[in-house]
Amino acid sequence: MQLQNSYNFLETPQRQSPALFLHLLWKIVRHSSSLLLFFIIAYFFLPEKEDAVISREKLLLYQTVGAFGGMIVVHIPKIVGFFFHRYWMNNHELIVRSGILSKNIIVIPIDKIQSIHLSQNFLHKVTNTCSIKVDTAGSESSEMTLDAVQISKAELLRDVLTNASVNNIILEDTTLTTTKQTKSIVLYPFDLLKLAISENHFKTAALIILFLIGKMQDAKDYLKIDSYGYAEKAGTEVANSITTLIWVLFWTAFITFLISAIRVLIRYYQFEVKIETAGFQIRWGLTEVKQKFIRFEKVALIEWHANFFRKHLNMSLIHLRTLTENGGEEDTQVQIPLTQKEQIEPLIYEFFTGSPLVIAAKKSIHPSYILFQSIFIGLPIALILSGTAAIWLSWNGLIIGTVFMVYFSITMRVFFKKTCFAYTREGIEISKGIWGIRHQLLHWKHIQFVSINSSPFQRKRQLCTLQLHTGTEDVVIPFISANEGRFIMNYALAKQSFMSQLNSLEDEIYQSNQRLSR
Amino acid sequence: MSIVHLQIQPEQLPSIEHIEWKAIDKKYLTVANLVWITYSIAILCAIVFTFFVSEKWQTTNWYLTSGIAYFILVVIGFILTKKDIRNRAYAIRERDVLFRKGWWKQTIQAVTYNKIQHVSLNKGPYERMFRLATIKIYTAGNSLSDIKITGLQEDVAEQIKTFILQQHAVTEQL
Incomplete structure (x- = not known):
């Protein structure tokens, strides 16, 4: 009944909160700040031109006014747009009307909604508002974005959309169920520490180095400072003293860990996942509190992976891939860190009766995969490496190529040993990895299209590579027998086309099996 | 609760092995050569x-x-184009569309009608000269077309497009 009242309330066209103006002002300050910073640095560091018409102080003032004024002009359509923007619900649709001169109306069928995101930065907290994003599979960007809505209204809207989508019923029906929470996963401070320790520190170090190089280039270009000269001088000093080298390595490791820890804290502070009747409700954030709701049936592919350290700490990162994911953008991804191995199973049971790799026969890829990868990928790279190294090291350069070739062959062997897959009537699962591990679990119904590839090397051995396209990440099973590949392709197509017939056929087989076993 | 993994009988499934592939129009080789x-x-x-x-x-x-x-x-370039075009073929079945391509690396792609988001019919300048067309089939999540059937006669392409859309509507209603 409460939700019915909420729905009636949302039927009336709504405006965003007036707090939007405060957000726009903050955006103007933020966007003009980088330009202002540049002007301030130029004011302090660049020498004054002799033929300057106006004083440096006046120039800085004009530049500041110009930067602010320009940004205000850019944001005028948004400021005026506030008065012309409305959103409301109508039966099975969420409608957004906007536009000053030309009117835009976006109609989102509720059952097409893939995920709902709520986020709250410090300004939202002060004004008791939040922003909402609604995603469908239609485009890469969000279909509806409201920058400032009262938190009570936003939560109401989310609950109504969630319940409407799960029940898939006419909203006038007064028998709407309220969202029922079943289980939850929470990250404690010790879990955050484990996550920080097991982060990819090499990646963090690489990011820091890239950032520093960028800043050195800026200092050279704009401030005419010989940054590379200083770096070279410091490098020579470090190379000449072992004590300094150890100190530099220690501080690099310390700073890298610190930054990794800060990144973990920002991403996973107060992280909580609630498994509800309709889907996952995820909440996290330190500086900006974010909430995301994702429906079970909209998860196209379930992936969980762990690097070398996380694998040994029994940790993994589960990635629920949906069609709304936009490349590598973290904001559009649903990733849940799991600090215990046992947490994986309950999540899988929301989608499957069991993991195919546990309940069905495991199959492996063909051993010729190692030979193929070594000859066609490893060997060319080794030759290039040897050739390049030979320029400086003469024949000794061959050692580098040989070492690489041995390492590559070992990794391919490890990959072959670890790769296995299995399928049931529900879906298919593949596990692979070299030093870490990566699982992909896919329901047949989420396959968009199937393809089988075969090179002459594979055809000679009656092998193929199967690709199951999901619209997000593809599931690729390399070097399986051509018969197996064709069978999986036939089954995947039949599952999609003759789902009901095939299910009843399988039920018949199941029942006859049961009768026989009795 | 005991979980049973069911044996799926391969012979009960519609198979891609018994498909009668239909080669694309031979004139497309001229188009591909002109492009090259x-x-x-x-x-x-x-x-x-x-x-x-x-x-x-x-x-x-x-x-x-x-x-x-x-x-x-x-x-x-000419040799590879000829070999590649010779292997291109398609099959329109009651519930899905299949396309075969490639000479060195051979690929078979298959998409069921209920997964199709939209279909487009394209004609490039060379294709228009020979009254040929290309059908592009799009599924969810990808901005690029997933299956591209090239070298179809204009009227055949129109018929296939209409059939795909009809079948899509039928499967959506099921």
């Missing part, structure tokens, strides 16, 4: 421009080497 000629002319222009601007390359050795390399590239 256009690319070859563009490459030739780039080579000539490089010789024109750089004096140190204006020697007989360089003219000869690049001439031979260019000739081999063009010939290989």
Whole structure:
């Protein structure tokens, strides 16, 4: 009944909160700040031109006014747009009307909604508002974005959309169920520490180095400072003293860990996942509190992976891939860190009766995969490496190529040993990895299209590579027998086309099996 | 609760092994060759421009080497195009569409009608000259087309497009 009242309330066209103006002002300050910073640095560091018409102080003032004024002009359509923007619900649709001169109306069928995101930065907290994003599979960007809505209204809207989508019923029906929470996963401070320790520190170090190089280039270009000269001088000093080298390595490791820890804290502070009747409700954030709701049936592919350290700490990162994911953008991804191995199973049971790799026969890829990868990928790279190294090291350069070739062959062997897959009537699962591990679990119904590839090397051995396209990440099973590949392709197509017939056929087989076993 | 993994009988499934593949129109080979000629002319222009601007390359050795390399590239291009086009074929079934392509790396793609988001029919300038068309099939999540059936006669392409959309509507209602 409460939700019915909420729905009636949302039927009336709504405006965003007036707090939007405060957000726009903050955006103007933020966007003009980088330009202002540049002007301030130029004011302090660049020498004054002799033929300057106006004083440096006046120039800085004009530049500041110009930067602010320009940004205000850019944001005028948004400021005026506030008065012309409305959103409301109508039966099975969420409608957004906007536009000053030309009117835009976006109609989102509720059952097409893939995920709902709520986020709250410090300004939202002060004004008791939040922003909402609604995603469908239609485009890469969000279909509806409201920058400032009262938190009570936003939560109401989310609950109504969630319940409407799960029940898939006419909203006038007064028998709407309220969202029922079943289980939850929470990250404690010790879990955050484990996550920080097991982060990819090499990646963090690489990011820091890239950032520093960028800043050195800026200092050279704009401030005419010989940054590379200083770096070279410091490098020579470090190379000449072992004590300094150890100190530099220690501080690099310390700073890298610190930054990794800060990144973990920002991403996973107060992280909580609630498994509800309709889907996952995820909440996290330190500086900006974010909430995301994702429906079970909209998860196209379930992936969980762990690097070398996380694998040994029994940790993994589960990635629920949906069609709304936009490349590598973290904001559009649903990733849940799991600090215990046992947490994986309950999540899988929301989608499957069991993991195919546990309940069905495991199959492996063909051993010729190692030979193929070594000859066609490893060997060319080794030759290039040897050739390049030979320029400086003469024949000794061959050692580098040989070492690489041995390492590559070992990794391919490890990959072959670890790769296995299995399928049931529900879906298919593949596990692979070299030093870490990566699982992909896919329901047949989420396959968009199937393809089988075969090179002459594979055809000679009656092998193929199967690709199951999901619209997000593809599931690729390399070097399986051509018969197996064709069978999986036939089954995947039949599952999609003759789902009901095939299910009843399988039920018949199941029942006859049961009768026989009795 | 005991979980049973059911044995799926392969012979009960509609199989892709017994498909009667329909080759694309032979005229498409001419279209593909014309496209390759256009690319070859563009490459030739780039080579000539490089010789024109750089004096140190204006020697007989360089003219000869690049001439031979260019000739081999063009010939290989024609051979590969012919082999690739010869293997292209499609199959329209009651519930899905299949497309086969490639000579060195052979690929079979299959999509069921209920997964199709939209279909487009395209005609390039060379295709229009030979009254041919290409059907592009899009599924969810990808901005690029997933399956591209090239070298179809215009009227056949129209018929296939209409059939796909009809079947899509039927499967949506099921």
